[in-house]
Amino acid sequence: MAKTPWWKTSALAIALVVIAAACGSDDGGSDPGEGADTDASAAPAGPVTGDVVIFAYEDTLFPFIQDPFQEANPDLNVEGVPFGDASDTVTKLRGGFQADVVETCAGEMDQLIRGGFLQPIDTSRIPTWDDIYQFMKDGQGVEVDGEYWMAPTQGGIDGIVYNADEIPEGAITGYRTLFEGDWEGQIALENDSTDSMPMVAAALGFPSVFELDSSQIEQVRDYLIDTDRVRTVFDEDAQLINLMQQGEVLAVQAGPELVRVLNKEGGNFAFITPEEGSVSWVCGLSISENAENLDAAYAFINHMLDPETQANVAVELEYWGSNPGILEAADQKTIDNLRLDQAEEVVTNSIPELIPENIDEWEDAWRQYLAS
Amino acid sequence: MEHAATDGARARSARPVVRQVFWTIHRRELVTRVASAIMLAFGALILFGPFLLLAFLSFNDSQILAFGFRGFTTRFYEEALGDAAMRESLRNSLVVAGLTTPICVVLGTLGAFGIARFVFPGRGLVAGALTLPLVVPSLLVGVGALVTFSKVDVPLSLYTVAVMHIVVGFPLVMAIVTAALFRFDRSLEEAALDLGATRRELVWYVLLPYLVPALAAAAIFVFGWSFNSFTVTFFTVGSERMFTVWVFSKLRRGTNLPTVNAISTLVTFVTVVVVYIAYYLLRRSAVRSGQDVRSLVAGGPQQ
Numbered sequence: 001m002a003k004t005p006w007w008k009t010s011a012l013a014i015a016l017v018v019i020a021a022a023c024g025s026d027d028g029g030s031d032p033g034e035g036a037d038t039d040a041s042a043a044p045a046g047p048v049t050g051d052v053v054i055f056a057y058e059d060t061l062f063p064f065i066q067d068p069f070q071e072a073n074p075d076l077n078v079e080g081v082p083f084g085d086a087s088d089t090v091t092k093l094r095g096g097f098q099a100d101v102v103e104t105c106a107g108e109m110d111q112l113i114r115g116g117f118l119q120p121i122d123t124s125r126i127p128t129w130d131d132i133y134q135f136m137k138d139g140q141g142v143e144v145d146g147e148y149w150m151a152p153t154q155g156g157i158d159g160i161v162y163n164a165d166e167i168p169e170g171a172i173t174g175y176r177t178l179f180e181g182d183w184e185g186q187i188a189l190e191n192d193s194t195d196s197m198p199m200v201a202a203a204l205g206f207p208s209v210f211e212l213d214s215s216q217i218e219q220v221r222d223y224l225i226d227t228d229r230v231r232t233v234f235d236e237d238a239q240l241i242n243l244m245q246q247g248e249v250l251a252v253q254a255g256p257e258l259v260r261v262l263n264k265e266g267g268n269f270a271f272i273t274p275e276e277g278s279v280s281w282v283c284g285l286s287i288s289e290n291a292e293n294l295d296a297a298y299a300f301i302n303h304m305l306d307p308e309t310q311a312n313v314a315v316e317l318e319y320w321g322s323n324p325g326i327l328e329a330a331d332q333k334t335i336d337n338l339r340l341d342q343a344e345e346v347v348t349n350s351i352p353e354l355i356p357e358n359i360d361e362w363e364d365a366w367r368q369y370l371a372s
Numbered sequence: 373m374e375h376a377a378t379d380g381a382r383a384r385s386a387r388p389v390v391r392q393v394f395w396t397i398h399r400r401e402l403v404t405r406v407a408s409a410i411m412l413a414f415g416a417l418i419l420f421g422p423f424l425l426l427a428f429l430s431f432n433d434s435q436i437l438a439f440g441f442r443g444f445t446t447r448f449y450e451e452a453l454g455d456a457a458m459r460e461s462l463r464n465s466l467v468v469a470g471l472t473t474p475i476c477v478v479l480g481t482l483g484a485f486g487i488a489r490f491v492f493p494g495r496g497l498v499a500g501a502l503t504l505p506l507v508v509p510s511l512l513v514g515v516g517a518l519v520t521f522s523k524v525d526v527p528l529s530l531y532t533v534a535v536m537h538i539v540v541g542f543p544l545v546m547a548i549v550t551a552a553l554f555r556f557d558r559s560l561e562e563a564a565l566d567l568g569a570t571r572r573e574l575v576w577y578v579l580l581p582y583l584v585p586a587l588a589a590a591a592i593f594v595f596g597w598s599f600n601s602f603t604v605t606f607f608t609v610g611s612e613r614m615f616t617v618w619v620f621s622k623l624r625r626g627t628n629l630p631t632v633n634a635i636s637t638l639v640t641f642v643t644v645v646v647v648y649i650a651y652y653l654l655r656r657s658a659v660r661s662g663q664d665v666r667s668l669v670a671g672g673p674q675q
Contacts, residue, residue, distance in 0.1 A: 057621070057624060058618075058621035058625075063456075079611030080611060081609075081610065082613070082617065083621065084624050091607070092518065092606075095519045095522060096518060096519055096521075097522070236624075237624070237626030238628070238629035241436055241629070242437055246438050261435065261626065
């Protein structure tokens with residue numbers, strides 16, 4: 001009997017493996033792992049077990065956040081997967097990546113919810129839910145169609161940061177004066193249509209800076225193309241910090257934490273809340289549609305909502321917390337620096353960050369501006 | 373006598389011309405050398421200047437990467453090396469690159485032999501298909517791999533990263549080794565066979581020594597690509613950290629830039645040292661075997 005060629009045997013083996021793998025898989029939603037809870041009526045009591053995948057920004061995976069959570073749940077295998085950009089989150093989830101908890105911000109909620117990558121939050125499993133600042137629960141993407149999709153854990157505002165050595169106090173009062181002031185080619189814009197175009201919309205006096213119609217978008221685009229105030233468009237904070245420190249850029253839309261970073265290095269920078277209103281942002285945690293360990297997912301969310309954790313986040317990362325209990329847990333210096341006791345007042349009077357419904361038009365206009 | 377006198381007069385009158393020609397040639401050579409040196413210095417400045425500047429600033433005691441030297445410090449190196457996530461990511465990236473490189477070299481060399489030495493229907497098509505991973509955008513490769521692994525229920529891990537690095541890496545080796553094989557003088561093979569060498573001896577004693585510079589160059593390229601890969605790595609890694617993903621996620625906060633700069637400087641320095649040592653060993657081997665040392669630079673002798 002003739003010997004079967006080796007390549008035929010190998011091809012058959014490979015085919016069998018592929019078929020076995022295909023038959024062994026279901027439609028992508030794996031069976032709940034150990035520790036998963038099928039009873040969603042109560043918060044998990046005591047330490048949780050099993051595996052949990054936390055898909056979040058790097059700073060949420062820092063030891064000062066993860067270590068206490070791990071200590072409280074010693075039999076839980078915590079896998080932290082970092083990402084650096086919201087678009088990475090959406091793309092990776094879209095590709096089938098399995099995670100239990102996903103860190104989300106208002107910007108990508110619409111895509112994630114419509115794409116079916118998240119599941120609604122069961123607020124009964126979050127004991128501190130009613131304590132969370134209402135203004136954060138009102139953020140875009142937090143509640144959609146009567147269901148909550150994000151447990152807000154952090155927030156902040158963006159205003160105008162400027163070089164106080166070069167720009168006298170009072171010279172900049174808002175976005176209009178930012179774009180019309182006497183600093184040709186010395187402001188920077190973030191390379192994001194929904195971050196930068198609202199500034200121009202505010203400068204042009206449009207009433208609703210995140211809800212622009214086609215004509216208004218064109219006006220914003222044309223204004224940007226014609227203006228000679230913009231020095232550069234930046235992608236990363238690190239780039240912006242260097243530009244401001246070197247005096248290449250004198251003013252930018254940013255959060256107050258940028259002032260502290262720049263002034264630590266001997267700079268003299270100041271922050272103002274624009275007269276048109278500052279833009280507020282809210283981020284938090286959501287539960288992935290293919291989450292396998294709901295107990296652990298909710299345990300982590302509760303951990304992030306804990307006032308102690310939020311106080312640590314405020315100190316280390318300078319973000320506002322969403323639980324008013326942070327005012328008891330944080331030290332007075334942190335409260336004063338971040339104006340934590342004024343968070344509600346400041347944000348209530350701010351412009352909440354939204355993702356426009358006609359975002360494609362925004363992106364087109366932004367690309368046209370960059371191309372010019 | 374008269375002729376000798378005439379010849380002597382001619383010679384004497386020719387000396388200024390000779391001197392003039394000599395200095396003209398010498399001046400031209402001098403100008404060429406100076407111009408070459410300037411071009412080389414300019415090129416080196418463009419290529420290495422930014423890196424040297426960043427290396428210099430990595431010792432600047434400032435959270436901001438800018439001029440204004442505020443004092444010498446190694447704290448950013450200490451911070452980087454003290455970061456457990458960084459150490460884990462560096463180790464994982466080195467392991468994956470170290471694992472994929474020899475596999476890519478073997479697979480790529482075998483592929484190169486197949487393309488260079490065998491004539492079969494569709495050879496061009498096969499060659500093109502095998503080099504597709506080099507031209508397809510890495511985003512498509514990464515996302516495609518993620519979707520595939522998800523569909524066949526293969527959990528993401530360092531193994532999935534390694535598999536995709538091999539998929540993209542071995543065509544790189546194949547391209548380099550194929551080029552070397554096409555340049556190889558086949559008469560040397562025939563001579564070896566005529567002199568009684570077996571196929572194994574032909575490969576071991578004739579072909580492989582010739583291919584060593586190309587294989588070394590290919591291995592360095594693949595290792596470098598694997599270590600520095602971000603897009604494919606990001607979409608195919610699980611919860612394990614990889615160095616490029618660590619860098620990208622760290623840079624979300626501007627205050628981390630000096631730390632990232634410090635560890636990047638260290639990694640680059642180590643890379644340069646390793647590559648130089650490899651080149652030195654190859655050179656020494658070439659000198660001992662009487663090979664043309666200049667051939668090491670181009671990744672293979674020119675025939």
